[in-house]
Amino acid sequence: MYDSERMRRRSMSECICLKLSSQGCQLHFSTMDSASQTPRRVNAIRQSFNMEDMFRLVETPVYWVGALTSALLALWLVYKLVSGFRIWVLGNGDLLSPKLGKWAVVTGATDGIGKSYAEELARRGFSMMLISRSQEKLDDVARSLESQYKVETKTIAVDFGEVDIYPKIEAGLAGLEIGILVNNVGISYPYPEFFLHLPDLNNFINTMINVNITSVCQMTRLVLPRMVDRSKGVILNISSASGMFPVPLLTIYSATKAFVDFFSRGLHAEYKCKGIIIQSVLPFFVATKMTKIRKPTLDKPTPDRYVAAELTTVGVQDQTNGYFPHAVMGWVTTVLAPIQLVIYLGMRMNKGQRAGYLRRRKLR
Ligand SMILES: NC(=O)c1ccc[n+]([C@@H]2O[C@H](COP(=O)([O-])OP(=O)(O)OC[C@H]3O[C@@H](n4cnc5c(N)ncnc54)[C@H](OP(=O)(O)O)[C@@H]3O)[C@@H](O)[C@H]2O)c1
Numbered sequence: 001m002y003d004s005e006r007m008r009r010r011s012m013s014e015c016i017c018l019k020l021s022s023q024g025c026q027l028h029f030s031t032m033d034s035a036s037q038t039p040r041r042v043n044a045i046r047q048s049f050n051m052e053d054m055f056r057l058v059e060t061p062v063y064w065v066g067a068l069t070s071a072l073l074a075l076w077l078v079y080k081l082v083s084g085f086r087i088w089v090l091g092n093g094d095l096l097s098p099k100l101g102k103w104a105v106v107t108g109a110t111d112g113i114g115k116s117y118a119e120e121l122a123r124r125g126f127s128m129m130l131i132s133r134s135q136e137k138l139d140d141v142a143r144s145l146e147s148q149y150k151v152e153t154k155t156i157a158v159d160f161g162e163v164d165i166y167p168k169i170e171a172g173l174a175g176l177e178i179g180i181l182v183n184n185v186g187i188s189y190p191y192p193e194f195f196l197h198l199p200d201l202n203n204f205i206n207t208m209i210n211v212n213i214t215s216v217c218q219m220t221r222l223v224l225p226r227m228v229d230r231s232k233g234v235i236l237n238i239s240s241a242s243g244m245f246p247v248p249l250l251t252i253y254s255a256t257k258a259f260v261d262f263f264s265r266g267l268h269a270e271y272k273c274k275g276i277i278i279q280s281v282l283p284f285f286v287a288t289k290m291t292k293i294r295k296p297t298l299d300k301p302t303p304d305r306y307v308a309a310e311l312t313t314v315g316v317q318d319q320t321n322g323y324f325p326h327a328v329m330g331w332v333t334t335v336l337a338p339i340q341l342v343i344y345l346g347m348r349m350n351k352g353q354r355a356g357y358l359r360r361r362k363l364r
């Protein structure tokens with residue numbers, strides 16, 4: 001007990017003066033009673049702790065850390081500028097031409113982003129296989145492409161919400177030399193909603209998984225083998241920015257799109273050495289029937305504008321937001337902002353939209 005008390009007093013009264021001199025550092029230990037010696041001790045520290053010497057000592061290391069950080073930042077900036085120029089200005093030349101294969105296949109081709117892919121690929125000379133739900137709408141789009149771009153078209157009417165449709169699609173694709181497959185078909189929520197409040201939840205889950213996930217895997221199963229045989233081909237899988245981070249109140253949709261992103265990136269790694277490009281496309285908002293956005297803006301472009309930009313990234317980026325303003329938004333939400341903040345803001349935004357939707361529905 002005595003020993004420990006002595007130790008405690010000693011440590012309280014021990015004063016360590018750090019003296020930095022031009023000759024080097026010297027440590028001074030002096031043992032004094034802290035109560036009586038405090039002013040003298042402070043003075044001693046003041047005299048021996050020369051700030052100017054201290055700065056001189058750390059000046060060189062700090063200079064090199066700063067210089068190295070600036071150099072790395074400058075290199076990173078130059079890399080970003082060069083790759084941005086390569087993606088958004090130079091593009092991929094004539095990569096997407098019928099040299100890949102005569103036919104392009106687009107699912108969900110009668111509206112929105114899918115219809116724009118169909119038009120843009122027909123404009124580039126591909127014969128078009130259009131797959132969607134309504135035969136009438138398919139016929140309209142097919143007629144329009146034939147008359148506008150003088151290309152051959154075929155259609156298959158199927159509901160991707162069902163799982164027994166693939167033999168019919170397989171028969172329809174038999175014998176076609178397919179250069180590009182666009183797995184575009186997808187559905188979202190009618191309005192943002194809590195998981196357990198979704199109307200007809202059991203059916204909702206099955207349909208969304210069938211349309212958003214099963215279609216992508218099964219269409220790839222049907223088309224990829226012949227691409228591998230010919231050592232060329234492109235598969236574009238339309239995921240969503242909602243697949244880059246969890247989006248509350250659109251949870252199932254967001255999770256299905258994360259699946260599409262992972263599926264595409266994994267498959268690309270497996271088959272790029274066979275000459276196949278598989279790209280994961282993650283758009284933010286595009287003005288289509290799905291989003292009910294009627295007035296396009298810079299960050300919510302028309303599907304035509306979005307698709308024209310996206311196609312320049314094929315072969316240059318394996319995973320893309322497809323459109324420069326969306327790429328900036330993707331960087332902010334995944335690199336700059338903390339994920340918890342992104343999830344919190346998504347929840348707030350969707351809660352607001354849900355409340356608005358339910359209010360309007362009550363008024364009707
Ligand atoms: N719009 C956006 O802001 C946005 C953002 C990120 C990702 N995406 C993704 O982009 C893709 C296209 O979206 P979009 O906005 O263009 O959608 P959209 O305007 O609603 O068009 C969807 C297309 O898919 C067809 N389709 C829907 N359900 C089908 C089913 N069960 N079976 C067969 N065909 C079906 C539709 O045909 P019908 O006309 O017969 O219904 C239509 O041709 C989706 O995968 C979506 O998740 C969109």
